[in-house]
Amino acid sequence: MIADNTIVGNVATRNGGGIICHSGSAIVRGNIISGNVGGSSGGGIHYYLSSGSIEGNLIADNSGGPLGGGIVCSSSSPPIGGNTIVGNMADDGGGICWYNSTGTVTNSIVWGNNASTGPQISGPCTVTYSDVQDGWPGVGNIDADPLFATGPQGDYYLSQTIAGQPEQSPCVDGGDPDSAVPEGTTRTDEVCDVWPPDMGYHYYPCTAGPTPLLWVCVTPDTTQVVRGEDLWFSIDVVNVTDSTLTFDGWVDAYLLNGNPYARNPALGPVEITLGGNGGLYGVRRHVRVPMGAPFGEPYRLCCRTGAHPDSIWVEDCFEFAIVWPPAE
Incomplete structure (x- = not known):
């Protein structure tokens, strides 16, 4: 070896x-x-x-x-x-x-x-x-700028909003969900990777992150939306501890260039209290896409929990495109 x-x-x-x-x-x-x-x-x-x-x-x-x-x-x-x-x-x-x-x-x-x-x-x-780069056929493959970030040990960490970068690398959580999580980190704050694994090299050593308090999942109705229309999505939030938790929930949007939307948060923040092992399921929310928003992709929407605006506990994001209206 x-x-x-x-x-x-x-x-x-x-x-x-x-x-x-x-x-x-x-x-x-x-x-x-x-x-x-x-x-x-x-x-x-x-x-x-x-x-x-x-x-x-x-x-x-x-x-x-x-x-x-x-x-x-x-x-x-x-x-x-x-x-x-x-x-x-x-x-x-x-x-x-x-x-x-x-x-x-x-x-x-x-x-x-x-x-x-x-x-x-x-x-x-x-x-x-x-x-x-330039694509390759196969399950789970992508062709997107990995958004490398410089950190304590080198220049090939992955940009991650939870670690303080303004953009989220598409390689985060992009590895085979059935494969083992490498012992190491792709985050500039040196917190160890957790399932699902990130693509690419992992720096070592790493620091175990705090035990997650919540589980968050956001599911969009569509990933294509016309300017001036509503983008609808469903949110699940679960308290995975045995204790009652009070926290903020909010939604941030990111533009084509990865920069945060100037009017963030797009929704919230709202204060949420969940009893131990309790959850909110299928909560329906939407954001209105501005008429002047440029066409293209990827835009990104992140549903976040924590102490707004200082601390993100857990988040889930999805990407979407702003498209022309269908021809009549």
Whole structure:
């Protein structure tokens, strides 16, 4: 196993600037692999006739020459999961190159890599629950700016409103809900990730967050709304403790550029009291979309609980589009 290392600034005249696994088996887990050069292939990692796995690594700014800026798997199919693969470059497969191989990629962010062929991923593979620039078919995949944020240990945390950023990364909670939550954090306040897992690399160590007091779920009637009309949604709020809780509930809106709506809160705040293990279910609310709102997506609406405006306890958000009215 190759685990928990910082592998930076190495140069190989041939293969595997950071790591090479040749005719063997290796689990590569929890490493920062950055700024390495593989003259022939595999700037960050090179697997050849090998097995193992590539799990939970930050693979950034490596150069792979002809093949695989971040990773090249040649006649090898190690599963690739929970990695952030960003800013790498090669002629073929800037992020990942499958050469005479086919494999799987899960719970990963593959973004901002560069190659003339397959800038993000080159070669046949199955990709699920991952953020791949310019898109890739597969269950749970997205193609959206991951909104990286700089934090105490590096530059590849995920922007999260609960940690103080103005925007919410689409990779938050975007991992496979049936997969284990990595031991680590994507939050700049270093609070550990909880289910459902976030996509990408997790920094370690992390700090356990406070035990949730509430559970919140918001379900929109639609994710497309016409200017001047109402956007309706249903809210469930449950007190998951045995004690009575009094708290504020409110709704904040966010614009196309991620900035908060100038008139936030869009609804509330209202004071709510729930007895132990009590809940409010199917509460119907709506916001009116201004006539002057620009068309497009994604807008975002967040239903929040806590002590307004100082503290958010638990929130749930959804994205929506403002569209033209249907043709008559």
